[in-house]
Amino acid sequence: MEDIIDELIKKRGFASKVFKNREVLHPDYIPDTLPHRENEIKKLAEHLLVSAQGIRPSNVLIYGLTGTGKTVVAKYVVGKLKEKASMLSTRLDYAYVNTRKLDTTYRVIASIAQSIGLRIPHTGLAVSEVYRRYINALESWGGLHIVVLDEVDYYVKREGDDLIYKLVRANEELTRAKIVLVGITNDINFVENLDPRVRSSMGEVEMVFPPYNAEQLYTILRQRAELAFNPGVIDDGVISYCAALAAREHGDARRALDLLRVSGEIADREGADRVTIEHVKKATLEIEEGRIYQSVVTLPLHQKIVLKKIVELVEAKGSATTGEIYAAYAESMKSLKYEPLSPRRISEILMQLDMMGLITSETISRGRYGVTKVVRVKKDVLQVVKEALKDVEA
The missing domain is CATH 3.40.50.300 (P-loop containing nucleotide triphosphate hydrolases)
Structure with a gap:
């Protein structure tokens, strides 16, 4: 069986069709001039x-x-x-x-x-x-x-x-x-x-x-794109699209540069001669999945176990109540020989996970049985969350 790396080298070679110097799109790069600063x-x-x-x-x-x-x-x-x-x-x-x-x-x-x-x-x-x-x-x-x-x-x-x-x-x-x-x-x-x-x-x-606006982000991206990409690989329309997407995210130049770099990397992987808006759309999904994965992997232990219990309950029955989540969490903590946090602290953790965009929760009335909070995992993040939690023992 041919080595996978040898196969890739034979197919694509070492030289990039797209990049001249991708390092200039990394956040650690310090350019000679800093537009708008x-x-x-x-x-x-x-x-x-x-x-x-x-x-x-x-x-x-x-x-x-x-x-x-x-x-x-x-x-x-x-x-x-x-x-x-x-x-x-x-x-x-x-x-x-x-x-x-x-x-x-x-x-x-x-x-x-x-x-x-x-x-x-x-x-x-x-x-x-x-x-x-x-x-x-x-x-x-x-x-x-x-x-x-x-x-x-x-x-x-x-x-x-x-x-x-x-x-x-x-x-x-x-x-x-x-x-x-x-x-x-x-x-x-x-x-x-x-x-x-x-x-x-x-x-x-x-x-x-202050945050950058779309026009300022365009200038920054244009400057870096000239250094990063081979001539004719990327046009102003793609750069403007990246700038507009990042301007919606509070004028985040780091996100704009990430979008440009990952778009180029996707075009490179696909063997394309040019970076297109379709590559930018794919990059947006890839970056978002990476962001979710990192945010889950870096959660403290208790938050990870709460989230893992939510995933298990949701996969088993479609949703979970706060009472069910707490019972499952407390059981796991006891089996791991840890002291469980209080129900109030777990409610705060659920609020944090909701704010991070990992779960959704809604309060529903159960008539004379009072109200309860029902929790679900967002469908578009479920697989990424499961992958990030796969090594968590709970």
């Missing part, structure tokens, strides 16, 4: 500019919806400042940490420490020890360290704000080095949940990034 770049750069001379500016908090350019602008500005500082012989470096992806305090502080060359083991040290090594290394280095904490609201909800408090207060114990924090968040109310001592220091300067 000139004002935000200028404002952030004006504020942080003194860091290139070794002077510590105030901490910054950047707000904005997903895909509004917060991350790419922050990376762009601190990257340019590092270049300028090098020309001025100033010691300046930065750490960029996506605190949603690095999901523990240990991993976050280890990543910050590693950005100035410290070697930190994956596990085995106390968080306080990693922090101490970082502060000592900073003091020995004697420079200015800009720490960019992306999606910081997720981190604080999960781990609390103790590490952020330590970082904002660290300058009091440093004499030769300084730390500047740049926080990035989707949550406009983020600082309200912080300890008052952290709040005053974290949000010394605040910036808000």
